[in-house]
Amino acid sequence: MSLYLTPLNPHLKEIRILHLQPLTSGPSIRCSTSTVSLLSQPSPSYEALSYVWGDASIQQEIQFDGAPFPVTRNLFTALQHLRLPDQERRLWVDALCINQKDIKERNEQVAMMGEIYVYARPVLIFLGEADEGSNEAFNLISRVSEEGEIEDNVSRKLFSFYMNLVEREWFTRLWTVQELVLASQDPMVGCGFSWISWSVLLRVWQRVALREFGEMEMVISSEESDEGNESEELSGRRPNGIKIDLLSNLRKAVTEKKGEELRDLLLNTVSCKATEPRDRIYGLLGMLVEGHRNDITVDYSRPLGQVYAEAITHIFRRGIGPFLLSGMELAGPTPSDSSFPSWVPMFGSRTLPSPTKFHPPGVGASGAGSGADNGRVDEDIQTLRVRGMPIDTVLEKIEFGEGLACLTQLSAVEALVSKARQLATENKHHRLYLNSFKSKEPVWRTLIANKAYSGAAREVAPESYGEMYQRLRDNPDIGWNSDENPARKYILALMNHLPGSCFFISTTGFYGISQGTLEVGDHLAIWFGAPAPFALRPKAQVQDESGELKYAVCGVAYVAGIMDGEMVDEIYCEDLEDDMLFIVH
Incomplete structure (x- = not known):
């Protein structure tokens, strides 16, 4: 009878321990479970396995509590390599020690997962079966860890091994991070039947990396x-x-x-x-x-x-919500899953951190409010209330094409900029104190969020990019792929920012770039604590009990002239305007 029929007591912090039978018990993998409490004295003795589950559709059979039991091929392989010659091994293995079909037990055990790995003596990180060269590399790592010098050929060989090692699936998974990080003893790392401690693996990597990256002039101080x-x-x-x-x-x-x-x-x-x-x-x-x-x-x-x-x-x-949201792909006004409020990030998306390209290289649009403890979520965890300043409403936009196609749209961008300047003149008496911001930043800086093409997000675009932009405007068919192209760096910067984005102008003459999800009629606003303004979509004039308008958040934007905090510093901090409460669903 399976011990899954005996529930675990979460108040006693009970867990199941897997008893893996030795090789002398026969060729098949045999195991059973017993129940222990993490509160018992002395603490229960067991090792915790950290591995990758793998494809659940590919299974092999073991004997579990006296009956056939299917496990993934990855777990089957791990158990094969963990069997001791002539004595039982006590393990904690999530797939077997938790009844995965019992949601209540699963919830309780996952909540205890941190403690389970803290108490393990030790954590066993199984990276998978040995491959060509892994056994030799593990032996080299053990030897090098005890020696003062590393020979050139050994260093190169180990560098190649490490670069391949981190391609193994264990290094790509989320659960394995916690399993390593929480281990109270030095974890053991295994490939096939070769094992080495994490501290030795790390120490030798750091020595090899310093040497090899130094040869490539890639060491960053x-x-x-x-x-x-x-x-x-x-x-x-x-x-x-x-x-x-x-x-x-x-x-x-x-x-x-x-x-x-x-x-x-x-x-x-x-x-x-x-x-x-x-x-x-x-x-x-x-x-x-x-x-x-x-x-x-x-x-x-x-x-x-x-x-x-x-x-x-x-x-x-x-107190750090606005900054986080400004750098994440959000669910938006029309999420594919209706359980998502618009302001919640889509964790797991490949484009999750893409909005950071609209962050300026400096402090950001919040200015003096960049460190603000701002925003709270209602008890329904659907409604976000956050303070900030309104900027304007989107009047018109151009969506950029993918790849090099975006470079052919610069003349259309210039036409929109001319229209924005005309609107600024026509609306010069509307919020008079905003007029100076609208002409403060040239379009060439705006298109690349004022960032140099260097990979360093804090480096401001140099003035030389202005001349490069003009060359590109005069000759949009210029060959960009040549190192001798005088506009090449600026073109590369454009390619980092424009594909999939849009250029917009507002009703009173602001302009900028934003995510492709921006629509005409969206409101632009600064949230204190965020480095970039947000695009907010009014929810069909829906108001809350106080009569205030509700919004859905669409994403972030780069608005020319206000990205160094000028608007907040000169308008809000000088008491020319009050802040506003934005109610976001």
Whole structure:
């Protein structure tokens, strides 16, 4: 009889331990389970397996509690390699120790996942079967870790091995991040039957990377690192390392600070894959600052939009919501899943961090309000209330084509700019104090969000780009692919920003670029705490109980002339206008 029929007691923090029988028990994989409490003294002894589930449709059979039981091929392979010669092995394996068909038990066990991996002695990271060269590489790593010098040929061989190693699926998954980061003992890493400690794997990688990247002149010093650059953080880029470094830094941060902020965890795992979309939140809870973990309830039966909305609500309570939303692809006014409020990010989307291209290189449109603790979510976790300043309403737009096609649309952009300037003149008495902003920034800067083509989001576009833009305007068919093309860098900058975006003008003469989802009639507004303005769509004159207009958020925009905080600093801070409460659904 399966022990799944005996429920686990979450109040006693009970878990199941898998007893993996040794090789002497026969050729087939045999295992059984027993129940232990994490509260017992002494603490239960077990190792926790960290692996990738793999394709659930490809299964093999083991003997589990005396009966045939299907498991994924990846788990079957892991268990094969973990069997000891002549003694039982005590493991915690999520697929077998949790009744995956019992939503209640699954919720309770996932909520305890952080503790399960903390108590494990140790965590076993199984990367999969050995491949050509992995056994030799593991032996080399062990040897090099004890030696002072690395020979050139050994360094090159290990560098190649590491670069291939991080292509293994384990390094791409979200759950594996927590399983490594929370391990209280030094985890063991295995390929096939070769095993090595994580600390040795990391230490040798750092020595090899310093040497090999140095040969390629790719080492980035600490002064040149992206520390504190939140735009690059949002995009998930780490120019001075690969996944091993990112995991190491996260493990160190969580260990030293006893947990991490949810916002930072989301940003650091933005490129990780998760089969179950809810795990993009639930798979991070064990790494949260301890006092924050109860803010989010694990419940796999809840609609996905509610799960994500609850996570963003937590971030707003921490005072860092507007900045996060400005760098994320949001559900928008017409989400494919009706459970999503428009202001909730679409975690898992390949384009998730794409709105960062509209962030300016400096402080941003919020100006003095860039560090504002702004916004709260109602108890229904559907309604966001956030303070800011209205800018204007979108009057007209041009959608840019994909690839090089966008370069042929610059004359149409210039025509719209001329129309915007005419509108500014016609509306010069409307909010008179805004007139100076509308002509402050040239169109060539606006089209590239004032960023130099260098990969560094904080580098302002040089004045030389203005001349490049004029060359391109005069000769739109100029060959851009040649290094000798005098406009090449500016063209590359345009290619980073325009495809899939749009150019717009507003009713009183502002202009800028935005996401392709922007529509005529959308409102532009600054939310205090965000580096870029938001595009908001009025919800058919729907008003709340106080008579205030409700909006859906469409995304972010770059509005020429106000992206250094001028509008907030000179208008709001000088008391020329009051701020406004935006009610967003």
